[in-house]
Amino acid sequence: MAVRWVKREDIDKVKWNSCVHYAYNGNIFGYVWYLDFIGKSWTALIEDDYQAVMPLIYRPGLHKMEIYQPSFIRELGIFSYAPLNSHRVKYFFDAMPEEYRLINMRVSEECKPAEIHGFKVSEKTNHVLSLLQSYENLADRYSPVFRNALDKSIANGFRSAESITPEEYAAFYEKNGQGNKRQREKDKHALLRIIYNALHRGWGFLSGIADEKGELLAADFYITSHSRMMSLAPVISKNGEASGAAAMQFDFLLRTNAGKPLLFDFNEDQSFINPTHVHAMPYPFYDIKKDVRIVGIW
Known part of the structure; x- marks a missing residue:
């Protein structure tokens, strides 16, 4: 078993996507197209002939020293055809390039690093x-x-809005989404890239809730991959938040998708529904951090 560090331009896209697609722990975040649109600058650790892969997203600059977690990627880690064990996970973290002196990333449950690697680990x-x-x-x-x-939203006469265009959703996000205005504008363009690529592959759909006048109150893009339907970036207006639009949005989703062999993924950082109110099941992932910079020197 050998783990090597590979630059983005040297990655075999077909082999990489095949590994992520068939990985026992694969998810939408690991595909090359998703990483290119959201991570933009990234390298990877690759085991043998793409038996397992681990993307490393970094901030560009004079020194490629910071691995970080961008918006719209909840977690990454090691995607593998075969189930991971502590031995294989150790190989990957042993191979982490020394050039990355500052690491702040989130990994899936099975990719939690051992104490010997010196990460500060917090469970999410x-x-x-x-x-x-x-x-x-x-x-x-x-x-x-x-x-x-939900009863409040019904009493208010709200209705589903299924004919939302990606541009309408993006504009609604820019106005009502999380973060400051500059961040929302940046995120809007990233969301449009994700949405159009997912729609092209038949991997998602837009849905929303509007009032009696047709004003959009809540909206989300649901992306499907690896037997999951994930809430990508839910948005709700102040009026919608105060009048139960989020509950109607989720209830409509269940009405139209109940009975399907899928897990609904709340994508915790983004969710505007409290999962405990619908008896969802929790599972952990991990925030891992390490700073080995010399004080005052990058």
Whole structure:
């Protein structure tokens, strides 16, 4: 077993995507097209002939020394055909290039580094909900808080808005999304790239909630991959937040997708629904950090 460091331009795109696609722990974040659009500057650690791969997203500059976690990528880690064990995970972290003196990234549960690698590790939580059940079973588990919000949205006469264009969604995000104005404008363009590429592959759809006048109150793009349907970047206006639009959005999603052999992935950093209010199941991932810079010197 050998793990080597490879620059983006030297990566075999077909072999890489095949590994991510068939990996036992694959997800949408690992595909080359997704990394190129969101990570932009990245290299990778690759085991043998692409039996396992680990993307490393860095900030460009005079020195490529900082690995960071960009927006719209919850977690990365080691994507592998065969289940990982501590021995293989150690090989990857042993091969981490010394050029990266500052590391701040998130990895999936099976990629947690050992203490000997010197990372500061903190556990984070995402949630998933099985859609392979009836809508009635799913709705029976709504909490009183969630049900009250849903009742409020129904009383307000809200309705689903299924004909949203990517541009309308992006404009709604730019106005109501998280972060400052400059960050939202930057994120808007990244979202459009993701959405159009996912739609081209038949891997997602837009959905929203509007009031009686047709004003958009909540919207999201749901992207499907690896037997999951993931909330990519939910957006809600102040009016929608106060009047239960998020509850109606989620309820409509369950009504139209219940019974499918999919896990709904809340994509925790983005979710505007509290997963505990719909009895979703938690699972961990990890924030790992290391700073080995000499004080005052990059």
